[in-house]
Ligand SMILES: Nc1ncnc2c1ncn2[C@@H]1O[C@H](COP(=O)(O)OP(=O)(O)OP(=O)(O)O)[C@@H](O)[C@H]1O
């Protein structure tokens with residue numbers, strides 16, 4: 001059976017830790033490995049940080065929405081903002097590409113999300129904002145390997 | 147939560163981070179390390195991340211930013227005590243190619259102090 005959780009919060013940096021810990025706690029019932037849990041937290045942190053600093057340009061009035069669902073040993077996470085959108089998604093995904101070098105951004109967020117999840121999808125428009133979705137298999141890994 | 151401390155030994159500054167480094171704390175780390183570097187005229191910077199349980203790309207940005215400053219003055223950056231997750235971030239972003247990596251702070255100090263003895 002599918003199990004779904006929804007979260008929404010203001011675009012404040014102090015909410016990043018809350019968001020990644022909430023998703024990780026929700027995922028804990030799948031009994032993930034420590035490494036998988038750390039990767040999941042990192043991917044959530046990247047998507048939420050992007051929504052705050054890029055989507056809403058750090059305006060705390062913006063709202064970040066997270067939906068996480070668990071089904072058949074896999075977690076599906078959707079992080080959405082109603083911010084300014086991404087002009088060129090292919091370019092945004094390139095390692096080291098950033099539109100905020102003055103903020104000391106490394107341009108590694110999407111690259112990290114791609115490496116730390118099993119499937120990453122990005123949808124964006126300059127009128128409605130950005131939806132980042134990723135899936136990660138967390139359960140049964142050891143069983144599947146043998 | 148993130149806490150930080152720093153210790154100097156000659157021209158070497160060692161920064162120790164405890165907790166989680168994300169966007170919320172990255173500006174604080176930047177300001178702290180920059181002021182320590184200025185006050186101590188730091189040439190070589192060591193990041194001791196043994197007690198850092200979590201980091202995301204915001205941390206990479208701070209480390210890279212300080213690398214640029216130190217590198218401009220002819221110094222070096224060493225990172226030590228990486229856990230699995232943090233190590234993968236450094237690998238993905240290619241930072242292993244431009245910085246030194248050691249297991250412990252003592253290893254890093256030994257190498258740096260060894261080389262500065264040779265110079266004098
Ligand atoms: N939610 C978003 N809304 C608008 N633009 C975005 C969003 N997420 C990403 N972007 C754009 O995509 C670029 C690349 O994102 P990515 O996370 O890879 O790097 P970064 O955030 O710039 O740096 P880092 O993640 O290393 O701190 C950003 O610089 C920004 O221009």
Ligand SMILES: [Mg+2]
Pocket residue numbers: 046049050108109110203
């Ligand atoms: Mg980012």
